[in-house]
Amino acid sequence: MKKAYLIPIEILGILLALIWLSPFYLMIVNSFKTKKEIFSDTLKPPSTFSFDNYIQAFKELDFLRTFGNSLLITICSLVVIIVFSAMAAYALSRMKSKVATVIFFIFVAAMLIPFQSVMIPLVTIFGKFEMLNRFGIIIMYLGFGTSLSIFLYHGALNSIPKSLDEAATIDGANRFQIFWHIIFPMLKPITVTVAILNTIWIWNDYLLPSLVINQQGMETIPLKMFFFFGEYTKQWHLALAGLTLAIIPVIVGYFIAQREIIKGVSEGAVK
């Protein structure tokens, strides 16, 4: 039997879910309408289901290439952020010198610097080195992403007893082997958290790509999406279809990795 006091909570839950899902409803429903139809009534379902918008958006976005760019930049950035942050945090957590503490605090303090305050000099410097390309943006994401990631990894590493490192040392492992065979697998829950946080940020980022890789053929999805919003006309029907296309791979990816993600997070108990 259900307890009575749970019913209002359930109703609240359903309401919240509906509010949360409403943008998806608007996006999907309107992506099937013509531009005129969208403006006449935004909420009602489309009169006819036609994939014309999708086909057109797919072509105009040069979807496969754009999606590929986004995927490449996100995955590469993620890999370097995870690898470098985890290794740096490991070194910082195991070195008990004052220098290590100072370096750690510099990393943490860097989280407070607003991106807007450094973006102009950053782009100028990278421009001088001819690095305003996909490689350059990955390096930038590494720079901006490591602070928070090191902070998260550092906290988790402090709870891993040093005797594990020592046991592995005596077992004959060198520093790298200890890290890759023993420590890094134990950091899986944090790695999942770091991956999720950085994916959301990098996948959706507009400002940095607009400054660094705003060239034909290199654009990411958020950049390319802006072609639908001209100075005088906004092609909502195409934009919404494009957005739907863009989130499908992310949702599919999430469902494939869902089990791993939840397992990773719940396995967090480092004993």
Add this chain to the structure above:
Amino acid sequence: MATLKLKGISKIYDNKTKLKAVSDFNLDVEDEEFIVFVGPSGCGKSTTLRMIAGLEEISEGEFLIDGKRMNEVPPKDRDIAMVFQNYALYPHLTVFDNMAFGLKMRKVPKKEIEKRVKEVAAILDLEPYLNRKPKALSGGQRQRVALGRAIARDAKIFLMDEPLSNLDSKLRVQMRTEIIKLHNRLKPTTIYVTHDQTEAMTMATRIVIMKDGVIQQIGTPKEVYDAPANVFVGGFIGSPAMNFFTGVYQSGSIQIGEKTIPLPTEFQSILQNYNGEEVFMGIRSEHISNEKNNSVSNDDYIVETQIEVAELTGAEQMIYANLEGQNFVGKIDSAKTVHPGDYINLVFQLKYAHFFDKKTELRIN
């Protein structure tokens, strides 16, 4: 297997204060020995073990394995295996992989690894758990995996850092026996660190007693029990601790408060230089007992005392009382019914007494 030599080993953590965590540690360990380092927390026993393992740098002195200097040799090349207090099992690996890790790192062929791990698992009754992760094991089983990991390596030297201190008392006794059996079977040179004197007494071939980073005494369990080198060793080894009385030696007898206690004649020559001086007299509780029929000899001293507390431990009873204001513990038969406040005649078997210099606290021989 291996011999160890520690020559004047010291550990200095802070170069400014020059405070020594371990000071001038000298020890020769023979092949197949089971050496136990024992002492209170912070006495430097774990630090010494860690220096042997190579986990801590040796600040001064020389450490040799089989005659070869090891000071600069990294831990992996010292051919040692170590069991840690908190087991230090790799939580994401199965029992099998935990035991195989050291072998994998040493590039032992896969078949050989499997054979060795299975052999060790059989010795330690771990076969049913090989595919489990440490999380799914009980404390005793985890301890066995930690031991197994060391055994599988087939190292020359075993180092154990308080391996039983996380177990409950029953399991501790059981594992103690298992470790002794394993040592008898595999005969590795072993160094075992503990703060528990019972473990030291029951397991060691030789005990190293430490305090404040300094060795107090090295000897077999019997030697350190029967002839403690100083007051600290006397008080630390044995349970309950040795009783100490302060008294003045006066030609053949010792004056404790108002009481003059005649000593057996053999002590007269030993104590001749202490005439008129204060000394410590140590006597173990088993040498203070109740009067038994015909068991009292001429050397014994009988004193009537009031019982403060009586504790029945099973086969015997502990009697807490005092002699001229100095507390002591005696052991009497459990058959005798006594109550706190009762008066009882206690026999001090003075031929088992130990005497220590009041100033240096060293044994007077």
